[in-house]
Amino acid sequence: MAAPRNGRIVTCEAMTSGHPDKICDQISDALLDAHLVRDPYTRCGIEAAASGNEVWVFGQVASADPLSKEEITTITRRVIRDAGYRSAKEGIDPETCSVRVTIDPQSQDIAQGVMKKDGAIGASDQGIVYGYATDETPEGLPLPLVLARKITDALTKARTSNTIPWLRPDGKAQVSIRYAAGKSPVVTAFVLSAQHAADVEIEDVRAVLTALALKILKPYATAETVAHVNPAGRFVTGGPLADSGLTGRKVIADTYGGVAHHGGGAFSGKDGTKVDRSAAYAARHAALQVVRSGLASSCEIALSYAIGVEQPVAIHVQTSGASVDQLAYLKRELAAHDFSPKGIIERLKLRTPIFERAARSGHFGRKGLPWEAELNEKLNVRTYSKWSDQAALEVAQTVSGAESTRAVHRPPLDAKHAFMRRVAMRWHLDDKQTPRWSCGHLRELNLRHLMPGESFPWGTTGASFLKCVICPEKRPGTDSAKRVRVKAGRQTRK
Numbered sequence: 001m002a003a004p005r006n007g008r009i010v011t012c013e014a015m016t017s018g019h020p021d022k023i024c025d026q027i028s029d030a031l032l033d034a035h036l037v038r039d040p041y042t043r044c045g046i047e048a049a050a051s052g053n054e055v056w057v058f059g060q061v062a063s064a065d066p067l068s069k070e071e072i073t074t075i076t077r078r079v080i081r082d083a084g085y086r087s088a089k090e091g092i093d094p095e096t097c098s099v100r101v102t103i104d105p106q107s108q109d110i111a112q113g114v115m116k117k118d119g120a121i122g123a124s125d126q127g128i129v130y131g132y133a134t135d136e137t138p139e140g141l142p143l144p145l146v147l148a149r150k151i152t153d154a155l156t157k158a159r160t161s162n163t164i165p166w167l168r169p170d171g172k173a174q175v176s177i178r179y180a181a182g183k184s185p186v187v188t189a190f191v192l193s194a195q196h197a198a199d200v201e202i203e204d205v206r207a208v209l210t211a212l213a214l215k216i217l218k219p220y221a222t223a224e225t226v227a228h229v230n231p232a233g234r235f236v237t238g239g240p241l242a243d244s245g246l247t248g249r250k251v252i253a254d255t256y257g258g259v260a261h262h263g264g265g266a267f268s269g270k271d272g273t274k275v276d277r278s279a280a281y282a283a284r285h286a287a288l289q290v291v292r293s294g295l296a297s298s299c300e301i302a303l304s305y306a307i308g309v310e311q312p313v314a315i316h317v318q319t320s321g322a323s324v325d326q327l328a329y330l331k332r333e334l335a336a337h338d339f340s341p342k343g344i345i346e347r348l349k350l351r352t353p354i355f356e357r358a359a360r361s362g363h364f365g366r367k368g369l370p371w372e373a374e375l376n377e378k379l380n381v382r383t384y385s386k387w388s389d390q391a392a393l394e395v396a397q398t399v400s401g402a403e404s405t406r407a408v409h410r411p412p413l414d415a416k417h418a419f420m421r422r423v424a425m426r427w428h429l430d431d432k433q434t435p436r437w438s439c440g441h442l443r444e445l446n447l448r449h450l451m452p453g454e455s456f457p458w459g460t461t462g463a464s465f466l467k468c469v470i471c472p473e474k475r476p477g478t479d480s481a482k483r484v485r486v487k488a489g490r491q492t493r494k
Contacts, residue, residue, distance in 0.1 A: 012145035012257030018169020020245025028269030033353030046269035084169035091239020113308030131283025132260035139365030145257035168195035170238030195238035272350035294418025297321030
């Protein structure tokens with residue numbers, strides 16, 4: 001899917017770890033992690049539901065050393081405690097809540113299609129998954145989703161550090177961004193709902209939380225930005241007592257905030273043989289490599305599977321900002337990717353207990369997760385096993401008419417120069433201070449052109465362009481490195 005169209009308002013939301021649906025996600029993944037510690041080859045699909053002071057854990061598990069009901073109950077209580085709940089009146093009591101466990105063995109009919117006699121692993125179900133990345137933010141995620149998550153992260157930090165002592169675990173944030181031609185993105189509105197203690201006035205809640213949100217949104221907020229903080233009023237009763245929770249009910253917030261497609265399958269509680277999870281991670285990993293290598297400004301990869309079949313039956317790639325030559329190169333590179341469950345599990349180390357953290361803090365855009373790793377030039381995709389001839393690979397390009405003409409004639413850029421070009425394109429006509437070429441594009445970049453968290457390559461404070469980095473080269477063979485002169489000094493925008 002392409003980056004958001006000019007003139008469009010994009011809205012994304014995020015939840016705190018104390019949201020009832022996220023509690024259930026964390027329970028499912030905590031139980032998966034516990035099984036993987038005891039048996040790395042565990043296959044499981046574990047769900048959780050929570051309502052009032054009761055939790056129901058159910059699903060199927062195939063393991064050489066499965067958890068007992070007592071162990072499942074203990075882990076469930078620990079997750080609820082870690083989320084910040086202390087009493088049933090607050091939302092749920094980790095010490096006294098009822099935990100019902102219904103875990104059955106995995107179906108042999110499914111098992112025979114997944115675990116092959118030759119050691120291969122077939123997909124555990126049919127389905128479609130999507131991976132997406134964009135150069136819009138350092139996290140490779142849509143800007144409104146990143147901002148919404150930063151707000152919920154700030155809520156959690158303020159609560160756990162006791163900076164705002166009356167905050168309670170449940171909460172959500174939502175950010176709306178307007179994209180307009182030639183202008184920087186602008187926050188048109190944001191929504192923040194946070195659970196709080198009973199003895200605090202709603203006016204105080206709104207004042208404090210509005211300030212917290214605007215501190216994060218400041219680079220993109222204007223005088224016209226509309227704030228909706230606890231718009232329904234007091235939010236004292238929260239958690240499962242106020243709203244029942246269920247594993248997998250926040251799949252859009254867990255992925256790309258609705259900017260990219262979603263196949264419908266949830267992540268939490270599923271081991272690596274479940275392509276709903278593993279293939280979605282692999283597609284995200286591949287899309288990140290495409291964007292970070294400078295091949296495209298955004299990339300969406302769709303993988304389709306059949307139950308019991310190792311390789312995907314179809315692959316579709318859609319990019320924005322890539323030239324015809326770059327698309328051809330991309331097709332060759334993806335043809336070498338191994339998208340089988342076994343290949344994905346081994347490549348992304350999905351037999352290790354890393355999933356509860358992803359369920360709590362976010363599956364994508366977080367450091368330390370294998371599928372979010374920085375592009376490693378020594379690990380080229382061509383080192384992966386050969387892609388199956390069974391799959392159909394289709395590459396599509398999504399660019400405007402004007403951009404498509406430039407893209408065809410633009411020589412490939414390395415990752416550093418591609419970054420400079422994207423920053424220059426982002427500002428375009430929205431900067432009246434910086435010198436410009438006769439074509440209207442920027443002649444130089446400074447720290448003020450960066451978004452929070454970004455930094456220039458080479459340890460610099462900016463760059464002066466010897467030629468326009470946006471318009472096409474007259475000679476396709478020109479070395480892109482000759483087009484930029486860097487400025488020395490400190491580099492990171494705070």
